[in-house]
Amino acid sequence: MPLLARSVLTPLHIDVRRGAVADLGAILADGRISSGGDVAVVVGPGQGAQIAELIRPSLRSADVFTVSGGTLDAADDLGGKLRARSYDAVVGIGGGKTIDVAKYAATRRGLPMVSVATSLANDGIASPVASLITDGIKGSYGVHIPIGVIVDLDFVESGPDRHNRAGIGDVISNISALADWELSRQVRGEPVDGLAASLSRAGAEAVLNHPGDMSDDAFVIVLAEALISSGLAMAVDGTSRPCSGGCHEIMHAVDSLFPGTASHGELAGLGALFCTWLRGDLRRFGEMSACLARHGLPRLPAEVALTDDQFIEAVQFAPRTRPDRYTILEHLALSPTETRERLADYAGAIRDQLG
Incomplete structure (x- = not known):
């Protein structure tokens, strides 16, 4: 049966x-x-x-x-x-x-x-x-x-406003994590759980497109429910895969190499935006960048007190934090010089948005 x-x-x-x-x-x-x-x-x-x-x-x-x-x-x-x-x-x-x-x-x-x-x-x-x-x-x-x-x-x-806003970065990072999951399916044949992906994506899209901020109860409720949906997505799949890709590899690398730099959510959002740039998805990059900027979240290494050299070191170290995970970082396998070049282009794109 x-x-x-x-x-x-x-x-x-x-x-x-x-x-x-x-x-x-x-x-x-x-x-x-x-x-x-x-x-x-x-x-x-x-x-x-x-x-x-x-x-x-x-x-x-x-x-x-x-x-x-x-x-x-x-x-x-x-x-x-x-x-x-x-x-x-x-x-x-x-x-x-x-x-x-x-x-x-x-x-x-x-x-x-x-x-x-x-x-x-x-x-x-x-x-x-x-x-x-x-x-x-x-x-x-x-x-x-x-x-x-x-x-x-x-x-x-x-509570501290910075702590709460950090959750926005963690939710938004789901978009990059799901793209990494799909990449792993295409390259390595890794199965993607559709229900887990849907739960993860729904919360991220809701936060990404909501016009409110942390002073608005309606937005705060959407954010809280998105964070809960992320937890359920992980429970459905039995792993953190629906919500953790190259974005979290970078976050864990920064935590290991430069502890105390910034919070989990702040680093996850920054890592997700950089990975989305590496992926070449300019539409998503623009949406995510605008959302992070609207909520006062970091988009550049300097905004979390990291030098370019430190961020490049973290990106190089990142795949070692999750050896079994395949993301855009493992896929591109950039050298330090190539990472520096991509970071310069990334920073330029963000400056263009500011201009």
Whole structure:
């Protein structure tokens, strides 16, 4: 008998709105995740005290744990604390580092995890991946997809604007990642999952073409839903392929060679724009460049405090960050001199847009 359908793991509950953190107890009960509030709430050091105070009235039975650093050690330490008693779920509230620590610890303890995002810096809020630092190097670890994903627009609005805008770069980079995936299919016969590609593309196109900005709730909701769709795309395919190509290879290379330069989303957007230029897709290059500029995101190495020499070094190193992945970088296999020439042309094209 032919296989007529497939099962796809997705969150049971998705909620993007204002006041979500204050209503967390009701959300967990309505979603049949925890009727009594016996959950482990994981917060970061920044807004942790404020969040703990806000949720206490609706989650009196919850234990609150504060984590910091986004490290594997922090996740292992949290996992040990989760053994103290029986919990219905782990609720990670905060930015990407806090949520990734909570995802990893929950997975290792076999507990469902609810992701409550207070910033929109990247697509990790709903992905089956935790990015954690060990021995100074950031690694990616497979985890269970969150059982619930909640975005509180009040906290997003009050958070650092630069962090939230970075999520735009991460979403836009999907366009380049999908082009790399299609290139790999044409050259190496790599299968492309149509559902995963559709989820990834839909969110990216929605953000790319939306006229609003971070001051507009309608745009922020579209961005949040696009980041969630990216996480679902990765869950569908079982890899980060729908959202990660040469763009993320460059991002990981910069992180390795020049740590602390810029955020994940900022570097992903810059890497995606450069890869699109290398691909020769001038229409897409123009659309993506205009979007990044409209939202004040970097398009040139100097805008993330990198010299041309450093950016060229990162592009040369980039394929080593994902040895099994085939992208425009592996396809062209540019020498340092050729990369310098392409970078000069790229910078000239951006200056022409400014002029």
